[in-house]
Amino acid sequence: MKFQRYINQHTNQITLITAVLIGVGLLGKVVDSDMVYTVSFIAASIISAVPIVLRAVSALRFKTISIELLVSIAVIGAFIIGEYNESAIVTFLFLFGTFLEDKTLAKTRHSIKNLTEMAPTTAMVVDDDGNTEETDVDFVDVDDVVLVKAGGQIPVDGEIVDG
Secondary structure (H helix, E strand, C coil), rough: HHHHHHHHHCCCHHHHHHHHHHHHHHHHEEEEEHHHHHHHHHHHHHHHHHHHHHHHHHHHHHHCCHHHHHHCCCCCCCCHHHHHHHHHHHHHHHHHHHHHHHHHHHHHHHHHHHHHHHHCCCEEEECCCCCEEEHHHHHCCCCEEEEEECCCCCCCCCCCCCC
8 A cells, every 4th residue: 555655656757767768778779789678668667567557456446447457458468478668658658648637637727726716706786775785706696786897807697787
């Protein structure tokens, strides 16, 4: 459990290490060093497969077949047939996709939070006598008349009755 938490907290670093190892492996291919090529891709595959396999095992505990399980099966299959480069690239792309998804979700959450913070929390409700009273938007009732001054934000949904 502690190991899994550690791995989950360091998945971005694992993704970076995997990218570096893939780069080293490709460099080994360029300089015609099969040992560097093979060892780098094996190391990249094993390191990047750890968080994926751990998530797959967690999903299996709840009797769920997840994408992590399918990727784990693909990695094991690639290892069996000796395609270490395929295994490393598949796991790297999966981890990188997870990284991008997390960044997108964080940015979306931040944008939604900013939008909700911009929304007014009070409204100027006009009573039957024409007097205005500042009221929390949660207490504005249907058919209440709300005064919105020029340049002001509209605090609640409604219809324009004048102006």
